[in-house]
Amino acid sequence: MTSTSTHSHLDTIRQNIRSLEATHRLSRNSVHLIAVSKTRTADEIRDLANYGHLEFGENYVQEAIDKMTLLEDLALTWHFIGPIQKNKTKLIAQHFNWVQSIDREVVATRLNDQRPDALPKLNVCVQVNIDEESTKSGVAPEQAVELARHIDQLPNLQLRGLMAIPAITQKHIGQQNPFVRMHELFQQMRVNGFGLDTLSMGMSSDYAEAIAAGANMVRVGTAIFGPRNN
Numbered sequence: 140m141t142s143t144s145t146h147s148h149l150d151t152i153r154q155n156i157r158s159l160e161a162t163h164r165l166s167r168n169s170v171h172l173i174a175v176s177k178t179r180t181a182d183e184i185r186d187l188a189n190y191g192h193l194e195f196g197e198n199y200v201q202e203a204i205d206k207m208t209l210l211e212d213l214a215l216t217w218h219f220i221g222p223i224q225k226n227k228t229k230l231i232a233q234h235f236n237w238v239q240s241i242d243r244e245v246v247a248t249r250l251n252d253q254r255p256d257a258l259p260k261l262n263v264c265v266q267v268n269i270d271e272e273s274t275k276s277g278v279a280p281e282q283a284v285e286l287a288r289h290i291d292q293l294p295n296l297q298l299r300g301l302m303a304i305p306a307i308t309q310k311h312i313g314q315q316n317p318f319v320r321m322h323e324l325f326q327q328m329r330v331n332g333f334g335l336d337t338l339s340m341g342m343s344s345d346y347a348e349a350i351a352a353g354a355n356m357v358r359v360g361t362a363i364f365g366p367r368n369n
């Protein structure tokens with residue numbers, strides 16, 4: 140992928156998001172785009188940063204930290220979006236600005252305890268396994284409140300919202316639409332007093348559908364960088 144085509148892909152997605160905001164009567168710039176840069180090189184990230192995009196999502200801890208080290212001169216925001224192994228929480232707490240994939244109390248507690256004092260609170264989302272797939276991380280929808288309550292008691296974490304990766308094969312119709320069910324859970328938790336402002340869902344193939352249902356953060360990889368080789 141040449142950098143020119145990456146730039147034009149980014150332009151296209153930005154334009155699509157702005158027009159989806161207009162279509163769905165959302166405020167302009169209310170939907171946040173995270174460029175998912177797993178498997179991409181530090182140079183590819185730098186090139187996109189020079190083009191004006193500063194928020195990146197990563198799934199693998201060591202790969203991400205290696206790239207952060209090479210990109211230290213840039214003011215980037217890093218989101219951890221992959222499954223979290225307990226023995227990786229310290230590195231995540233030390234290096235990331237956001238963690239979107241919290242799915243159990245022990246991980247939240249460790250991230251809180253391991254967040255360096257010198258850093259601002261770690262922004263976090265509860266990952267919800269909305270289609271209850273055995274292969275996917277995340278809490279069942281009915282367990283999201285309990286995990287959110289736990290996180291709310293941890294002083295070094297700031298609970299920002301919910302994240303989900305719906306099943307791709309499912310036909311999303313009416314009440315069955317997992318994005319709509321996620322939005323309902325999000326709104327219900329807000330009504331019940333949780334200070335959530337972020338609903339992170341939608342990837343390259345389905346971000347339009349996610350935004351239609353109320354996502355205000357989308358995580359897009361291949362539609363920006365091209366297909367991944369691994």
Ligand SMILES: *Cc1c(COP(=O)(O)O)cnc(C)c1O
Nearest residue numbers: 175220342343358359360361362
């Ligand atoms: C890889 C990944 C994405 C981006 O997927 P694309 O289909 O490449 O846009 C988004 N969210 C998560 C959690 C991912 O692991």
